[in-house]
Amino acid sequence: MTAAFAGLDACVHCGFCLPACPTYEATLDESDSPRGRIVLMRALERGEAPADDDALSWHLDRCLGCRACESVCPSGVSYGPAIEEARARIVAVRPNPPAVTAGLWVLARPARQRLAWWASRLARATGIPAALARGAGDKAPLLLQMFAMLAATTPSRRRTGTPTHRSRGRERPDRHAPGGTEATAAPAPDTTAALFRGCVMDGLFGHVHDATIRALGVNGVRAVEVRRQVCCGALAAHGGRPDLARTLARENVLAFDAAAPGVPIVTNSAGCGAALKAYGEWLADDPLAERAHAFAARVRDVSEVLVERGLVRPGRLPLRVAYDAPCHLHHAQRVTTQPLDILAAIPGLELVPLEGADRCCGSAGLYSLVEPELSRDVLAPKLRAIAVSGADVVATGNPGCLMQIGAGALLAGMEVEVRHPVELLDLAYRQ
Ligand code: SF4
Ligand code: SF4
CATH class of the missing domain: 1.10.1060.10 (Alpha-helical ferredoxin)
Known part of the structure; x- marks a missing residue:
């Protein structure tokens, strides 16, 4: 056994x-x-x-x-x-469907990813995917659903949003967004953390990385960049490719040990965090086992880091916000209160209850593309609950959830925005 x-x-x-x-x-x-x-x-x-x-x-x-x-x-x-x-x-x-095999092949190497993310961002910038998907309904063909997921990665244009701190991110700043100001009241950093960039998060959510770096900076944490890092391997593990997942885990252990030895590793992606925290088990029989255990013990979700620091008081942000808990944060990592603590610390922000906030949205990595019907059925009660909540914004800390809920809302013609909690915190710091 x-x-x-x-x-x-x-x-x-x-x-x-x-x-x-x-x-x-x-x-x-x-x-x-x-x-x-x-x-x-x-x-x-x-x-x-x-x-x-x-x-x-x-x-x-x-x-x-x-x-x-x-x-x-x-x-x-x-x-x-x-x-x-x-x-x-x-x-x-029974090999994976060709689309999954191709997706994992792309994610296996950063050079392949760069081309895929560049093409995706180019398509996103045209505005055509969003225009075609908006209001298309939940029975829209798979291509329109993919367009909606891509559109859901668009940086917010709410009040401010221009990335101001770019040490490595691969996304270009949104030149059409209204101008913002540098994070206010930033103290001199008194500690460091190595930022785990991931694949989808780095390719399509560079604005969340920028917000993470700024919010950490306001709270005295300097984000260190680790250049040789690769995808965390979660999608490979979920896709029945533990061999690929372990290869990526080994590369990350070596990269972070070389560039940021002993430093906490911070991630803003629930799926990546759950995978990174499992490296000890993934590499239990590997020559790197001991280092993998030590690596896993250093991994923290950004919400854990910020709450442990004791948040610098943000500015006022008058929004009605519903929090939806990513499964791989809530169930896999058991990080349940910290994102809510962050949102509750923002003056003017009204946290509204969301029925079924701890239930899956149906994203689950590549699941929404390979099991689209059941994925839609799982998402449907979530969208109904969001509509009932009356929220302006749904906050959730995982790229898959951001894309799944954002796409569902777009296809349904809902006005609600879907944002990472750290984006809202960063926005509040820049008021
Ligand atoms: S809750 Fe489910 S998994 Fe746990 S013991 Fe009961 S049947 Fe088994
Ligand atoms: S879909 Fe059901 S069986 Fe599968 S992990 Fe979620 S709760 Fe467990």
């Missing part, structure tokens, strides 16, 4: 996890529930069901990997590593 499947041993089949599972909620099929999938994974592990079994791969592939089941399980079942192990066994005999 592998260590990943051993994490399922604690399951007593009580079913407490079923109501927490977004795919079970959408299909009401036991095989689309955590308990049902655990039975399937056990059958796979024992050789009672082959990895190329149609029903087995159908139900396991439809798991979002959101790990909401872990948060509610009274027995402490470790579901996440098991579903990744199961995916790896399935992909070994």
Whole structure:
């Protein structure tokens, strides 16, 4: 038995996890529930069901990997590593769809990514994807949904937003955004943290990195750049490619140890954070195991770093904001209060309740592209809850969630903006 499947041993089949599972909620099929999938994974592990079994791969592939089941399980079942192990066994005999294979090939090397992100930003800057997607409805063809996801990465034009601190980011400042001012009241930095840039975050959300650097700076943390870093490997791990995920993890451990030894590693992406914090397990049998454990222990979400520092008081930001918790922050990292603490610290900002804020939005890496129908079904109650909340802005700290909720809102013709909490904090510092 592998260590990943051993994490399922604690399951007593009580079913407490079923109501927490977004795919079970959408299909009401036991095989689309955590308990049902655990039975399937056990059958796979024992050789009672082959990895190329149609029903087995159908139900396991439809798991979002959101790990909401872990948060509610009274027995402490470790579901996440098991579903990744199961995916790896399935992909070994049933290769991923060509689009996923191509996507992982691009993400594997920064040089390939640069071209893809450049082309994406060029398309985004034309405004055509946003214009075509706006109001197209949730049954829009997949191409329009992809346009909507790209449009959802556009930097905000709310009051200010021009990046003012660019030490490495690859995105060009939005020259049409109204001008802003440099972060106010920034004290001399008294500590440093190495910024983990990631792939999607760096390619399409450079403005969030800029906001992160500024907000850290206001709070006395100087962001150090690590030039040889690569993608965290989360998408490879979720996509059944642990070999690629481990290769990327090794490169990151070596890069951060060389450029910023012993320094905390800060990330603003929930998915990256969950992966980086798992490097000790990913590389447990590797010659770099000890360094990978030490690396993982240094990783902090930006909200953890800022709240631990004690926030410098921001300026006033009169907005109604609903917080939606990214699964890989809330369930996988158990970072639950810090983003709310940041938003609550902004004078004038009204935090409005969002029903189901801790439930998955249906993004889940590449899931929204390979399982578009179920992804839409999972997103639908989230969009209804956002409409009921009356929020001007939905705040969420993960690129996939920003794109999924932003795209859903655009397709539905909703006026709400979707922003990273650190963007709002940065905006408040620049009032
Ligand atoms: S995973 Fe946990 S909550 Fe779900 S059936 Fe098993 S023991 Fe019960
Ligand atoms: S990870 Fe999420 S989608 Fe998968 S079984 Fe658990 S709750 Fe359901």
